[in-house]
Amino acid sequence: MWGIDYFPDCSIWFTDERTDAIWKFSIDTESYDRISYSQTDENKSSLPQKLVIEGSKIIVNDFTGGRLSFLDYAQDKQGLRHYAIPSVMDGAVTSDFAIDSDKNVWYTNWIPSGAGILVKFDYPGYEFASTQGEVTQGLLLQDFVEWYNFPAGLTTPNGVAVGPDQKIWLADTSSNYFFSFDPRTEEFTKYVTSIPTIDSYGNASDFIKNPVSRPYWIERSDDNLIMNEHNANRIGVFNPFSETLVEYTVPSRNPNWADCEGIDYCGVAQVFDFAAYGEKIWFTEWVENNIGVVDTSIPLPFSIDIDKKQITLEKGQTTQLTLEVAKTLFSDAFDVNVNSSSTSTFSDIIITHENSFSLSDKTTISVEIMASEHALSGTHKVLLGAYTNDIAVSQFVTVIVV
Known part of the structure; x- marks a missing residue:
């Protein structure tokens, strides 16, 4: 079961990839109804994944089938009316989707280890044309679709979200990166998570040279965006206005899912899905069979401040920044590590700083x-x-490098 949502008629709908179906559970009668989701083309597989209820529509992405489906649940003998947007790329998957304030549906089509596009579907426009009878007169679904090629470095965007600024946010599971897309300028911006610490991936074999955090899903919660970082064993909370990122480490560890042979405290819990309610983030640990919670109302043990938020460098030029770390809680001194990572490739940006220090009150680090x-x-x-x-x-x- 990948996706689940509540329908106003007191029913719960969820996807089931094992039986290639969508299920409806009626709360009042405590009964189940199974709706087949198989492809009409027998040569194509289906994997109904995320599910969101929008008005009377049930929206589902068919991951391996490469389509985005809209199911209209009518309370009559007609049952479930259905139409789907096929992928515009042969062999592509259709991953997560999100709905913006204008009710446009954004989703991705991509070929594993290949090219990909971000797709915008004018859902209200199509619905209006349908009521006017224009669609039956030859107007195609594709006429309401726009798409944008992925930027360099974006290869496996499983998670899609609409942020509080109405930008589209994508989590790239093959890397440390997540991206924003501004529909007004049609520009992508690349961001990066922290590099995973060695207790998450282990590296007992010494083969892992560039560990990646693998952010999987991304969801909006008020003014923040939440990500589950698979390989880093963390849950990240990103504020797109202040561009701050707080990453909470999950204490559960399963050594069988990382390179942990002979290492005592090592592994990942495979944090999979999550849901935010108020100031708490509830999540599942796939390989530990746990449900966990992050309480973001608990004050952070320290705060940070950087004296410069933007710098411009010529090639070969160096500049200094000041990172201030201040303890926010009354406690004894504790050890802190300096954190740094970059979206640049091929060592275009080189960052130098001390690695660790003891924080007793306030410390200033030169970077x-x-x-x-x-x-x-x-x-x-x-x-x-x-x-x-x-x-x-x-x-x-x-x-900015000039």
Whole structure:
């Protein structure tokens, strides 16, 4: 079961990839109804995944079938009316989707290890044309679709969300990256999570040279965006206005899902789905068979401040930033590590700082950022902050290389 939602007629709807179906559970009668979701083309498979109820419509993405389905649940003998948007790319999957304030539906089509597009479906426009009878006169679903090619570095965007700023946010499961897309400028911006700590991936074999956090789903909660970072064993809370990222470490560890042979405290819980309610984030641990919760109302043990939020560098140029870490709770001194990562590739951006320190009150860290001699011109995001075993608190600095 990947997706579940509540319908106003007191029923619960959920997807079931094992039986290739969508199920309806009637709360009043405590009965189940199964609706087949099989492809009409026998050569194509189906995997009904996420499910969202929007008005009288039930929207489902068929991951392996490469389609986005709209099911109209009518309380009459006609039953469930259905139409689907096929992928515009042969062999592509259709992943998560989100609905913006204008009721447009945004989703992705992508070929594993290949190309991909972000798709915008004018859902209200299509519905209006349908009521006017225009669709039956030859107006196609594709006439209401716009798409945008993925930027470099975006390959496996499982999670899609509409942020509080109405930008579209994508979580890339093959990397440390997540992206925003501004529909007004049609531009993508690349962000990065913290690099996973070694107790999550282990590296007993010494084969892992570039560990990745693998953010999977991304969802909006008030003014924040929440991500589950599979390989980092963390839940990230990102504020797109302040560009701050708080990452909560999940204490559960399963060594069988990481490179942990001979290491005592090592592994991941495979945090999969999550839901935010108030100031709490409830989540499932797939390989530990647990339900966990993050209470974001608990004050953070320290705060950070960076003296510069944007810098411009010529190739080969270096600049200094100041990172201030201040203890916010009354406690004994504790060990803190400096956190840094970057969206740049091929060492275009080089970050230098001390690695760890003891925090007793307030500490100022000097951070050196250099654009290499062969750096590509462009805009990069650098994540700076601090972390302990339990939490990472960071903020983004925009670095423009000219």
